Amino acid sequence: MLDPGGTVRSWNTGAQRLKGYEPSEIIGEHFSRFYTQKDSSAGAPQAALAAALAEGRFEAEGWRVRKDGSRFWANVIIQAIRDERGDHVGFAKITRDLTERRSAEEALRRSEERFRMLVQGVTDYAIYMLDTAGNVASWNAGAERFKGYSESEIVGEHFSRFYTDEDRAAGIPATALETASAEGRFEAEGWRVRKDGTRFWASVVIDRIVNDQSELLGFTKVTRDLTERRNAQIELEQSREHFFQSQKMEAIGQLTGGVAHDFNNILAAILSSLRIAQRRISAGRESDSFIENAISAAERGATLTQRMLAFARKQELELEAVDLLSAVRDMTQLLQRTIGAGIAIRLAFPLQLPPVVADRSQLELAIMNLVVNARDAMPNGGTVTIGATKVEGGESAEDMVCLSVLDEGEGMDQATLTHAAEPFFTTKGVGKGTGLGLSMVKGMTEQFGGAFKLSSEEGRGTTVEICLRIANEESPADSIPPDTVTSPVAKTLRILAVDDDALILLNTVTILEDMGHQVHQASSGREALETLQREAIDLMITDYAMPHMNGAELVRRATAILPDLKIILASGYADLPHGEELALPRLSKPYSENDLNEVIRRLS
Template identity: 45%
Template structure:
């Protein structure tokens, strides 16, 4: 029976029209269990749910989780049912999850027999009101904190009769009274007896009441009887009805200010005496146009003019003719006005025409109104200082030259030592082969292998020297460093014995870099060997990669860390020098780290080293990120077949290298035409066509690069390969290369592989065809 009555109540048409017409209040009905029975437009506006969303749902869903955990919705229903009303303010939750501060009234609805039919809920969004109230309370709280924390001003209130109503920390500090000692007392107790007899306190209140404000300075009395000079401001306070309800009083102790003003006056007087007593500095003033207005003895000593000779003259007379011609004096004044100061070191002219080096300072001067009234000029004779600096510079240059000679001596000694060792093997082997032509074939092959190995060592040493000098031609590839190092890990571990642990800490998703893989492997091997040698009793070597960002640049970091002995600071500064080594004699060339340093710089990166004695050493290599994609190689290394009868023009100024190159190409089945210079090559090319150009870069007269560019103009699709061992000024930056470069010394396999690649790119259809096929 009660439920049906509730149903009739919540569906009454007139009730629904009334409730739905209200938009500022959420008005809805709940059944006895707290489930929503009706839902008006105001509820939808305030809480966000439509009627379809919430009818039949428990109204506890509008409460915060904290209040639901405390059973606030259930308690509200019980209190309303028991006491006839439940009213509260608190946070409620909208459909979108946002909170609102709501004022809610919950009243029970009963039938004629007193049975509980449900509840009527009225909710209003009072978030803005609460925010205003909180802002007002916060403002009042902060204002009170501000007033109470101010110690430089006595800020307090008086009632209309002049009795003290409030007291802040500044008032306590200035006057010496605690709040309980003065609250309710008349403020006239702070005045001198003669001021009280003259009625000054009453006059202050009367003036403030009539005019709205009183301001003055006068002497006041502290609790201990001492006096101080006070700056006083009294403002009247009126309520909203315009009635006088008191005064706001602000007092500041200006005793020190007066003392400072007097001290400033005395100081200015002393300063004038000081300036007149200075003789090492020219201190004087200019008017706004740059004319001299005063002159101290120091100016007279430095520049030679008496005061009556120079006052009124333009300061440009101290400049050289050249400086005046280019407008230097006017520029100095303009700079001082614009930047607030002009400072420079330059030559100036004395009265007798002689020159001296001067340090000059020029600053604008403004009066209290902010108007520009002139310039302050300070000049010091620094001729002796300049002379000493020049002598120091010459000494430093001599020292630098000496250091360069020492480095060259170490470099030359190291090269001589290493190459003498290599030449000993070469000469001994060649001598043996010449003296014993009937040497057994096995021994002959052994000696020839020794020659090849020695040549490889010489090539490696030269590559290290070139990398140190940043002249090693690089063949960069786009690689994933983590992938490449993971593949090299097994090889590196084989370089180490079992007492060394190699840890690869390689970052996934590493940015790509563009680098010469061979140079990278050489540099990495040098670093690992150095780390191994620093740990004679074993230890850990950690190779790590990371993506980093430094100075706005995306970089890939490669670090090699060991747990070895570390390097002393005095040696750490020299580790990248050529032939400098921390190892015992005979335990290294000293080129490892210099090669690594040169390779990193040449690759567009940088390298640093960190070390602590007893705590190991870490090499940090930074390489720039590239957005270029990785490419697969067209041909596999080691492929040596070329089309039979390929016509190659070989251009090389060295007779021995040309002979070697010709023999090598003929062994590959090519028809070779020789030229010893670029001009000769162009003449031969005009006489008979060729299929391929193979030229050295560095040659007398026209270089190989210039030759290639000339040929490219007339024969755009001609395959051209350049060779270089050391190209110095003719070295071509990686990002500017038009032609591929083959590194010297080259092998048959390298030539065949590179020539084959170029022919494939140029579309030579003879590659892989039978002998005698038509040539392109």
């Protein structure tokens, strides 16, 4: 492995045997030391990394240098490595010693007669010789078939006529021969031109031919017409993209009805409770219970939103102590609506179960995946059993809690079971599954520090177990419980509240004033900047999604005016759009008065 700059980060025994360096000698060194002095001076190592980063993969052959100074001919593959967000984190590099193979190939090429016997009957490849200047010296049937020139028309002509005008202007034919001459081999893909002017997508390999004294005699050139394969790959990629989009839309469609139902219930509870409270307040009657009812319903709506964001994978991993029974109970109705009325859900939990270490949102997504898989395994209906048991680890292992999802479906044979948790493996058929569900659950479980188990038998159903570590009771809580009220900040702050939503701005200002702070308000980034220029402000609380100037731009311009200004970013997004990195305290809407007070306390 290499880091993004080309420094060696790992070293296997094959590398040690091939190149002669111990891990302690080479880890931390730049990989360019394996190149010849000539290649290093020409920037070949940097060009290889740049090509791998741009194209995703770089492959070439050339001379490399061992620790003792001897040279060997190597096939090198460099692949760019990116994390799940698409950020570049390094390269994977594979090197093979092809010295013996290259020697054998050169010996074969020294016999021109054997070469002619070999290539003249080949029609799927254009195989021909070039002299040292690049002029065509021989021509086989395959070259004539898909380039269109007869031998008498092309022998003696320069091979650059097969290149496009753009490539000739860029000097690519000359570069190809220079590379083959210097490194022994040139390999590339690109557009080439037939005699009739039409283009085809070609794979081209040019090999250097030398005599026993290492004098250049010419080149062999092999060209393959990959137009059909390339078109098929493009169509496959387009089909795959359409397929993934249809899968996404199918999942959204399954959830839309249930989510709309839940939100309508929540809104009905909020509106009716507030109207009742309003009437009772006007009549001088007690209304606290209805206000509390509206608050509870709103909190249910916030929780539902968070679950939908988790399902869309818009939340960061946040490990905490999770009550499995509570988590499963809270999502049972959503699960039932997702899988339909033909499948029953049964819970099988003990009376007491310790909390486990997990990200609740991601765990709920995993359970959703497993239950949908169980439904698909029972096309004629049945029961999905969700349960959990505590497992004693013994002296050598810690105790764990294993959550299980069991179906009554057809089960899997041993061959299918062996591959079931591999990425993209699916038995559901085209258009009915991505093959990512079990692999996602397995990866998530391992991220939590747990274990994934899969058991199945033909005709007897399938059981998936997620075994998670028991939460340490001595671990500090990550956040303040909702029912804990912190005391207001002792000093009065001059605070600027910014939000384009008038209702939210009114409530934020009122909460801050009730805390005892001096509050200014702005409904746009422009108004906020005008206020900062004329007023002394200690703290700014701003929304992110605002027209004309979003929160990120406001933060940059505000800190240019007041470099020491403390800022809180409040947003309804679970994360900021790609490319926005703001190292600021964040409040996720909707937030409580206690949440707001606690963030202000930490900044004061």
